[in-house]
Amino acid sequence: MFLYLGNDFTTTANGAVVKFVQCDQCGHEYAYELSRSVQGRAFSVVGLHNREAADRSSSKAQNRLQELLKRACDLVPCPQCGWYQEPMVARAKRRRLRWMRELGRGVGFFGLSILFWGPLVYFGFDRMTPGIKLLLGFGTACGAAIISAALLGIRHAIISGFTPNDEPLDQRIALARSRAVSKEEYLKSAGSHSGFAF
Numbered sequence: 001m002f003l004y005l006g007n008d009f010t011t012t013a014n015g016a017v018v019k020f021v022q023c024d025q026c027g028h029e030y031a032y033e034l035s036r037s038v039q040g041r042a043f044s045v046v047g048l049h050n051r052e053a054a055d056r057s058s059s060k061a062q063n064r065l066q067e068l069l070k071r072a073c074d075l076v077p078c079p080q081c082g083w084y085q086e087p088m089v090a091r092a093k094r095r096r097l098r099w100m101r102e103l104g105r106g107v108g109f110f111g112l113s114i115l116f117w118g119p120l121v122y123f124g125f126d127r128m129t130p131g132i133k134l135l136l137g138f139g140t141a142c143g144a145a146i147i148s149a150a151l152l153g154i155r156h157a158i159i160s161g162f163t164p165n166d167e168p169l170d171q172r173i174a175l176a177r178s179r180a181v182s183k184e185e186y187l188k189s190a191g192s193h194s195g196f197a198f
């Protein structure tokens with residue numbers, strides 16, 4: 001059976017800004033272009049307010065985009081000394097070993113759900129003695145808790161010692177020069193034409 005609930009509207013907003021950065025390490029001021037693409041969604045119940053939903057999805061996407069362009073940063077080191085700035089280091093840490101964080105959370109959630117659903121399942125397996133059921137239930141939940149804590153703990157230990165500033169200097173400089181120019185150079189070129197040349 002097909003049940004019509006309404007229309008789902010999705011709008012994609014793209015935008016770019018120039019970020020000006022002053023290097024923590026050498027004080028050099030540089031500029032790079034940051035671009036983002038975000039989606040806004042809105043639902044029109046049984047298609048009654050299609051126009052409003054379309055507008056809503058579009059303004060949601062625009063608001064999210066403006067917010068993101070304001071506070072986001074890309075991993076673009078200083079073109080003069082190759083140094084990644086503090087917010088970039090924080091971002092690189094967050095992105096590192098993300099699978100471990102997701103898996104740790106997933107296993108933890110699985111353990112919690114056993115404690116939650118366990119009592120319901122408990123009465124379902126007649127062939128097992130109550131002691132074995134309890135042992136299996138709590139054993140699995142404890143095992144999940146230990147695996148989850150281990151994954152999250154190991155990830156935390158690894159990323160706390162990690163910084164992208166440990167990458168080879170020539171690689172950092174090469175990346176920086178492919179993405180950034182000095183603020184002075186940027187302002188000079190922005191005077192003659194708008195935007196980045198690359």
Ligand SMILES: [Zn+2]
Binds near residue numbers: 024028078079080
């Ligand atoms: Zn620098």
